[in-house]
Amino acid sequence: MELISKNDCMEISMAAEAAWSWNYILQKGFFLDGISGTSVRRFLHEALGFDDAFIESTVRTIFLNNSPVDDLDDTYIKDGDRMALGSAMPGLVGIVMGRDNFYKSFRSGIAVKDHSRSEAAPARLSMKVFSTLAVESGRGLLARGILVDAVLLAGFLREKKVQLIKGDGLDADGFLARLEDQSGPVSVRVTFA
Numbered sequence: 001m002e003l004i005s006k007n008d009c010m011e012i013s014m015a016a017e018a019a020w021s022w023n024y025i026l027q028k029g030f031f032l033d034g035i036s037g038t039s040v041r042r043f044l045h046e047a048l049g050f051d052d053a054f055i056e057s058t059v060r061t062i063f064l065n066n067s068p069v070d071d072l073d074d075t076y077i078k079d080g081d082r083m084a085l086g087s088a089m090p091g092l093v094g095i096v097m098g099r100d101n102f103y104k105s106f107r108s109g110i111a112v113k114d115h116s117r118s119e120a121a122p123a124r125l126s127m128k129v130f131s132t133l134a135v136e137s138g139r140g141l142l143a144r145g146i147l148v149d150a151v152l153l154a155g156f157l158r159e160k161k162v163q164l165i166k167g168d169g170l171d172a173d174g175f176l177a178r179l180e181d182q183s184g185p186v187s188v189r190v191t192f193a
Helices: 016-028 040-046 052-057 091-097 131-144 150-159 172-180
Strands: 009-014 030-035 061-064 082-086 122-129 146-149 164-167 185-192
Touching: 009 016, 009 172, 016 030, 016 122, 016 131, 016 150, 016 185, 040 052, 082 131, 122 131, 131 146, 131 185, 146 150, 150 172, 150 185, 164 172
Parallel strands: 009 185, 082 122
Antiparallel strands: 009 164, 030 122, 030 146, 061 082, 146 185
């Protein structure tokens, strides 16, 4: 399921060496659209394109509204939620905060408690992807499309102008001028050549 329409999405092409720098955007924050009442697992499948094997092996830390998530099938998203994803975190805190592990009882007071399912409706989630998960999944996420604050994106791309091949058929200067006239979230797909 593609949640970002090709018609409303800006297509950005950048030099291959710029790929790693997009981890800044993935960690700073972006948005994805989904459907309220969707389980976290289904949202990871549909909005991020992650399969179960990747989720089980790589997506080891999930926070929903600042609370750790263990049960991906019985925790549901809603409009305005904040989700942070990461691979395994180092150290004792990383072990305790990791998804569905022996030590989760140490954080039972902060784990997701609300397992109610809201009615299906459009939902926009604020997302952050951290650590090696950003490195491993970043290109795929960017190719699928994300929503990014136009001001943040313009500032970021202004710093990377030399690596910006084209944006929506325009050269770097033309695209940046167009982008700087916008505000709020804009849909972008990014490929690297």
